Structure formats: structure tokens, C-alpha cells
Amino acid sequence: MRPKHVPIRTCVACRTSGDKRGLLRVVRDSEGIVHFDPTGKANGRGAYVCANESCISLAEKKHSLGRSLKATPEASLFEELRSHCIGSAVTSRTESEA
Numbered sequence: 001m002r003p004k005h006v007p008i009r010t011c012v013a014c015r016t017s018g019d020k021r022g023l024l025r026v027v028r029d030s031e032g033i034v035h036f037d038p039t040g041k042a043n044g045r046g047a048y049v050c051a052n053e054s055c056i057s058l059a060e061k062k063h064s065l066g067r068s069l070k071a072t073p074e075a076s077l078f079e080e081l082r083s084h085c086i087g088s089a090v091t092s093r094t095e096s097e098a
Ligand SMILES: [Zn+2]
Pocket: 011, 012, 013, 014, 015, 016, 049, 050, 055
């Protein structure tokens, strides 16, 4: 039996919480390496960010993940997260496509 405890997942960028599937998990492993956790089950300190470009960019810009995890993610992490973005068809405003 497991207690009905549902961990609250809050996006580090927009602070929206909920267990909807749109959140990507990032974990800091025992070596202090920050990486994307596609399974959502990796051990370590975890943080979440919405699977959309704006939140990923915001998290990168504001170093939200690094602060949350107390470790510095590499730039490649954000590239990886972007590759897992949910289609941005609903995005009303696109900033730039650098
Ligand atoms: Zn978000």
C-alpha cells in the first residue's frame, strides 16, 4: 500500500503546478550533473518545466532550474528539453526564431 501522496510538480519558470503531462522533469544526479529525465523516475533532486518553448527559455534565462537544483545545467540540457517540447501550435505569440 502506498499513501495517496501526489508530489506537486511546479514549473520552475511559470510556477504553474499540476500533474498534467506537459511537464518535463530535470534531475540532478548524485554527481551533481543536471540532466533531462524522460522517465520521470531517476533518483536525485528533481525540478520540472513545462514542455513548451517559452517556459524552457524562461527557465534558461532566469536560471530557474539551476537555482532549484543547486547545480548548473549545461546549455545542451535546454536544447534537449526543447527537442521534447509539445508542439507549439497554441502559442499565440512567437518571439523570435533565432
Ligand atoms: Zn511553465
